[in-house]
Amino acid sequence: MLRLEPDRSTVGSCHRLAESVARSVNEELAGRSTVTIERTVARLFGVDGLGPSGIPLANTVVDHLISLGKLEEGVALRLANASLVLNATPAEVAEKIAAKKVDLGSLPWHGTEACRAKAGKLAAAALERIKDRRLERQELLNAYPVHGSPWLYVIVATGDIHEDIIQARMAAAQGADVIAVIRSTGQSLLDYVPHGATREGYGGTYATQENFRLMREALDEESKRLGRYIRLVNYCSGLCMPEIAAMGALERLDIMLNDAMYGILFRDINAERTLVDQRFSRMINAYAGIIINTGEDNYLTTVDALSSGHSVVASQFMNYHFAKLSGLPDEQIGLGHAFEIDPNIEDSLLLEIAGALLVRELFPSCPVKYMPPTVHKTGDIFFAHALDAAFNLVSTATGQTIHLVGMLTEAVHTPLLQDRYASIRAAAYARKSARHLRENLRLEKGGKVERRAAEILDKALSLLGEVESKGLFRALEDGVFAGIRRKRDGGKGLEGVFTKGPTYFNPIEEGLRRELGI
């Protein structure tokens, strides 16, 4: 069996340091909420759709409370009160707000107790809906089990959800197990979620609840036809992390890209905003049975993969502990990494094996996600295909769980139909032809692979030590991750973070904490 035995005490220290970092961030930010968290509560109370001016009703409700200076209470109590006074659903209340027919500030107050009880009921109903979708997934997985590991994961990105569906069906029939609908460029920086089925996007398709529903429906049909459950992925990142988590939970998405720090580093979203949002969004993902994928692979596309392998591992430990604190079990924590070492380096394949195997051993119960080479691909699609073949083999031989299928035309364009086909075929070949390779191999004691893995782990430990002693915010300011510096009060979206008032109430979060035991 191809195994590494990472030094136990080093691993233990990494866990302790990372947990301490995550805990102190969560404690520091415990008194904060954000506009998108409040919009999530509104959405889960049934507020959906657009107002007359085309603004999402969830935004209208939150903006209305901001204008009244009442957002520090959260949306739950005021929406519950209005529902009681007007004898209307929160959705109807939101429509009246949008039509300027009601002002939440001037309604008679039913009393905190009655409002809390009403809000609690609305929250319980929402959690019940999410639970139903989770059970539904479990039934489908039982009926249409997925055999073979790693799962082959491909992307569709036409911008038109109906076109995406055709491509997704083809990919599934060709052997893909997981379909990701890449988002339109720039959606991460929108402080609202677009609405309805969309047929135009730039570099991808907007994440909307209707698009989620349409794609899930098509993949359910395809799952039945193929007798194998096809998982659906979207991106729970950017300025609307928790809203997208809620939409995904309601429409039974299976995997969400959901990193604790990605938005800070790669989208210049404010650090506090991201860290507050990730905490709540991960509780929703946890409860919905959604696997989260973290984005450490991005470090290796920004800085050199050979010299920065340890920053990936350090970040994985932190993402892992942020996830645990939000109630995610190991089985739903899909930590990310990538095959990005310069292929011109001698023994680069051995170094890739060391990195991949180390991640596998450090997080044995996690469905780790392995990303293909991108940086060292050029317009030479034939060499790119060869590079992917090596990646495919390493993925199978080191027991990765989620395998993002590399595209030969990565450096040229979004995949053509035949590119996706050729790449799936190559990955499926490696998976089948080398199925039992891992159990038939053993590493040379003290060899290059073991030495490289030990070096990465040691450096990860010292990086985590640095982050722990500085605190995460200082570490981000010093550019510890991917060489990118982010100020605590810089970046986009800080204006959407607020301090909870003494009467703040969020029954969704309370319900989730109860259910998840956190």
Add this chain to the structure above:
Amino acid sequence: MSKDSVRERFILPYGDHRGDGVVQVSFTLPLPDGPLGDEAARQVMRQMALNDPQVAESTSLGENYTFYVGYGKLSRPVETGKLKVARPLWDKIEPAAVEEMVNRRLGRPIVVVGAATGSDAHTVGLDAILNYKGFAGDHGLEAYSCFKVVNMGSQVPNEDLVSRAAREKADAILVSQVVTQGNVHLANLTNLSELLEAEGWRDKVVLVAGGPRITHALALELGYDAGFGAQTRPQDVASYLAQEVLRRKSLY
């Protein structure tokens, strides 16, 4: 004229012997796999002016789409003497020589402000040109003592880029655009040059566009001074900027 030099002037793709004209193509048709699809695939190749079209492989991709690998022979040669080739109007200079030239003639670093603008979230190309690490063993502009680099990263509004460039007294602005769907990048690039024009600033900076779909010709058309496309190395951009900035000050 000798037979050999005629051969050099009239060229054909080389498969396994000179002049065979063999071309390999692959494409997908929205047809089910079968005789009709095969014939359609051969017709596609005929319309590409390929003789003797052969379908080496046809594979169903599902949903009534089929993938073809084909071979054909190009019969009409390319006459190289009649081609017009766009060549860059600057010389490629070694990094050390760029530094020496700028330091000696200008006596201060060239200030370069770069950004991926609009909704574009991709910074790989911009980083490859600007960051110390560079690309394919060629260091980026930050590695040169003769450039002061401000890399604003991705999704920067054009207005922010212009105001930052003004504050830094930039000699050059580098804009990276990757996303191409619906030609959004073109509108965005044009908007930037118009914005600079409106601020009365356009003539004061060297305005450069870069990205996999950008060509020098396209950049000129959009009102830029230069464009850098796929296969650009940091050294190309460094050479150009040094020469262009010096030339404008009559130092080159």
